[in-house]
Amino acid sequence: MKTLKIAVLVSGNGSNLQVLIEHMQSGKLPIKIVAVISNKADAYALVRAKNANIATFVIDKNEQGKTYKRAQFEQLALHVLKPLGVDLVVLAGFMKILTPLFINGVKDGLNASMINLHPSLLPSYKGLDTHARVLQSGERYHGCSVHLVTAKLDAGQILSQAVLEIHPNDTPATLQNRVHALEHMLLPCTIDFIVRGVIDVDNVGDAYRFWGQ
Numbered sequence: 001m002k003t004l005k006i007a008v009l010v011s012g013n014g015s016n017l018q019v020l021i022e023h024m025q026s027g028k029l030p031i032k033i034v035a036v037i038s039n040k041a042d043a044y045a046l047v048r049a050k051n052a053n054i055a056t057f058v059i060d061k062n063e064q065g066k067t068y069k070r071a072q073f074e075q076l077a078l079h080v081l082k083p084l085g086v087d088l089v090v091l092a093g094f095m096k097i098l099t100p101l102f103i104n105g106v107k108d109g110l111n112a113s114m115i116n117l118h119p120s121l122l123p124s125y126k127g128l129d130t131h132a133r134v135l136q137s138g139e140r141y142h143g144c145s146v147h148l149v150t151a152k153l154d155a156g157q158i159l160s161q162a163v164l165e166i167h168p169n170d171t172p173a174t175l176q177n178r179v180h181a182l183e184h185m186l187l188p189c190t191i192d193f194i195v196r197g198v199i200d201v202d203n204v205g206d207a208y209r210f211w212g213q
Contacts, residue, residue, distance in 0.1 A: 004195050007035040007086045009077070009094040014045025016092040016117060019184045020191070021052045029188055030195055034084045037077055039068075039096050074102035081110055088194065091116040091149065092187065100151045113194075113201040114149040117187050119179050121161055122147060126154035131172040131179065142166050142175060143212070144183050146190040148201060158207040159199050162186040182212040 008017050017036065023029040036049035041060045049056045059076045061067050068076065073096070081089070089106050091098075091114070106114045120130040122145040134142045143163040148156035162182035166175065193199040193208065 001030050001195065004031045004087045004191070005085055006031050006033050006088050006090055006191070007037065007081055007084065008033060008045075008049075008090045008092055010036060010038050010043055010045035010092055011040050011095040012043055012045060012093045014043065014048045014093065015180060016183055016187050017045050018048050019188055020090070020092075021048060021054070023188045025052070029192055031191065034086060035080060037080060039073060039094075045093070070096070070099060071101060074099060074105070078102060078105045078109065081106070081112075086110060086112050088112060088191070089114040089149075090187070090191070093117075097153060098149065103149055103151055115146055115159065115190070115201075116149050116154070116156070117183055118145050118147065118154050119176070119183070121145060121163060122154055122158055129172075131175040134166070135170065135172060135175065140166060142179060144179050144186055145207075146186060148204070157204040159201070159204060160186055160190045160193070160208040160210070162210045162212050164212045178213070182210075185212065186210065 010017055024031050024033055033054050035055050035057060037057045038046055039059055041058045046056045057080050059068060059073050089112055106112050121143045125133055141163055143161055145158050145161045147158045150156040164178055
């Protein structure tokens with residue numbers, strides 16, 4: 001079975017990155033994380049990557065201390081990725097909207113796929129603050145989705161979802177914690193399906209759906 005070369009883009013704590021690192025180190029997933037790229041210099045995900053001896057790249061501010069504009073970030077990120085031979089780019093807690101420049105650069109320039117982990121049952125509740133919005137709307141179910149990245153926000157084909165039933169006493173904070181637990185199951189499972197050919201990113205069928213607690 002082929003070892004999938006993965007690059008992970010992060011902005012924050014990196015708990016999902018940590019799960020992938022552990023699956024890589026234990027051999028549960030035939031992957032090699034070849035790079036972790038962050039748009040935030042203080043992202044704890046960078047510490048997790050360094051502790052696992054994974055190459056890290058911060059694309060945050062230029063030499064004059066000014067935050068890179070979106071196009072500059074994307075060009076630099078593609079420059080980092082190009083020599084690495086990545087098969088898959090994973091957005092895991094990456095809080096920056098990407099443009100067609102980067103998306104097409106990954107697909108056509110790198111011949112790689114790109115997936116995003118989103119904390120809702122897409123196509124519902126795209127964007128931010130999903131847990132609070134779900135509760136405000138009185139939904140019965142919530143969860144997370146892994147989807148292909150397209151130029152339209154959170155609108156790419158859905159590969160997999162994990163679902164939980166909302167408890168009467170759930171708050172945005174408790175719901176976030178419960179969904180995080182689902183994310184830690186769903187992301188490695190989806191990547192495993194991609195590696196084994198269960199999911200064909202070039203010919204996506206119905207999304208796989210899992211039930212959680």
